[in-house]
Amino acid sequence: MNIIMLGPPGAGKGTQAKFISGKFSLPHISTGDMLRDEMERKTDLGKKVEEIINAGKLVKDDLMVAIIKKRLSQPDTKSGFILDGFPRTVSQARSLDEILKSMGKRIEFVLYVEVSEDVIVKRLSSRRICPKCGRVYNIISNPPHDDNLCDVCHASLIIRRDDKPETVRNRYRVYLDLTLPVIEYYRKRNVLFTIDGTLPVEKVKDMVLNILGGAK
Numbered sequence: 001m002n003i004i005m006l007g008p009p010g011a012g013k014g015t016q017a018k019f020i021s022g023k024f025s026l027p028h029i030s031t032g033d034m035l036r037d038e039m040e041r042k043t044d045l046g047k048k049v050e051e052i053i054n055a056g057k058l059v060k061d062d063l064m065v066a067i068i069k070k071r072l073s074q075p076d077t078k079s080g081f082i083l084d085g086f087p088r089t090v091s092q093a094r095s096l097d098e099i100l101k102s103m104g105k106r107i108e109f110v111l112y113v114e115v116s117e118d119v120i121v122k123r124l125s126s127r128r129i130c131p132k133c134g135r136v137y138n139i140i141s142n143p144p145h146d147d148n149l150c151d152v153c154h155a156s157l158i159i160r161r162d163d164k165p166e167t168v169r170n171r172y173r174v175y176l177d178l179t180l181p182v183i184e185y186y187r188k189r190n191v192l193f194t195i196d197g198t199l200p201v202e203k204v205k206d207m208v209l210n211i212l213g214g215a216k
């Protein structure tokens with residue numbers, strides 16, 4: 001199964017992508033996680049993208065396409081993958097089509113998680129991340145057992161630098177300008193499935209399973 005998660009920042013794409021990844025044993029390819037890892041390791045790429053990400057802007061299309069092309073050539077994507085955060089522009093979507101065509105593959109499901117701007121700002125200001133294992137929490141809807149410590153590796157949880165309300169609003173504007181047209185791109189290709197992302201996580205998972213046709 002070749003799947004794309006689409007939706008505004010904080011819609012719950014990563015949360016659902018991790019669930020699908022575990023359920024169907026597919027690699028979860030998050031371009032945001034890949035870029036943050038480069039930033040953490042202070043690589044040339046990480047240094048190049050840091051300012052862009054912290055300002056809530058988009059990294060250049062040609063750079064992102066090169067990253068995804070390399071990642072999709074790895075053997076673990078042979079029986080499918082979940083793309084989370086890519087494509088984010090129509091140009092990236094077209095490039096992805098070309099890459100997949102050259103591999104004899106195509107996108108089968110585009111899961112569009114729909115949530116309003118106000119919900120997003122609220123959710124992202126209460127998101128917390130484990131800097132060690134990447135697990136995502138929410139101090140309102142999905143808090144850790146121990147105050148501010150990861151349930152798995154007990155590291156102190158952090159707030160993502162681009163989760164400040166003013167940066168979230170910027171990210172949302174960028175999303176409206178550049179990513180909404182991607183939704184129309186896939187709607188025309190009859191592979192788009194819209195999910196109400198304001199529902200509780202478990203209900204959203206049920207909707208995802210209904211669409212992908214798996215049993216819970």
Ligand code: AP5
Pocket residue numbers: 007008009010011012013014015016031032033035052053054056057058059060064084085086087088092123124126127128136137138139141142162171197198199200201204
């Ligand atoms: P990226 O990391 O992809 O950020 P994003 O798309 O803005 O999405 P988020 O990770 O913020 O949110 P999410 O939808 O995954 O929500 P989550 O599940 O965590 O990209 C970051 C940056 O990298 C970009 O701004 C850009 O600069 C750059 N970049 C990346 N890809 C690029 C590309 N292709 N081209 C150019 N630049 C690129 O959930 C959010 C919170 O809500 C969590 O706390 C969670 O616990 C909670 N939650 C989840 N679901 C629910 C629910 N149903 N109810 C209540 N709470 C919920």
